[in-house]
Amino acid sequence: GEDVEQSLFLSVREGDSSVINCTYTDSSSTYLYWYKQEPGAGLQLLTYIFSNMDMKQDQRLTVLLNKKDKHLSLRIADTQTGDSAIYFCAEGDDYKLSFGAGTTVTVRA
């Protein structure tokens, strides 16, 4: 089965908060990542969290990490139409990233 799992779709109203959830399996991962992929574009590193942290905030983005449950979430405050994209959760080991299948976020007016 997949090492990293996330729900495939999320629809959110403009101005509301979006929460994207992810579960992972490798407790030895040093970093956990969120990548964003806009239509026709490559993957762009959005934010990351070091495994000894519980929370990281970066402007409109808040990452929460629950190591006990191996659960990672990304909260986007005040979601805008430009936030419509596919968001990938990833865990890292010594030389590669293991990605989830991506959550497609659709922002509706």
Added chain:
Amino acid sequence: DAMVIQNPRYQVTQFGKPVTLSCSQTLNHNVMYWYQQKSSQAPKLLFHYYDKDFNNEADTPDNFQSRRPNTSFCFLDIRSPGLGDAAMYLCATSREPGSGLFMNTEAFFGQGTRLTVV
């Protein structure tokens, strides 16, 4: 100002006809990766080069090969494409191996090449 450039963006090839995808980088990074991303699935690492050293993932089919003639370029060769090889192929680079961040290990991705097999 793209730093990791993949050509072409879209490639159509015939079943069984060899095809080559190209990736170039202006970052002078030591490591180049090729990922395969099928529709609604996670990107999956096929192999990577650390300088001239080729590292194949255990479950990468023999049908997939790679060449890195110099630091800037890396090619993905599919010897006999099947219908199941239709996917987005992503190239990425990092200064050093590892998936950690900081300047040495952050991965930079190209825009991808979408391969269609007919």
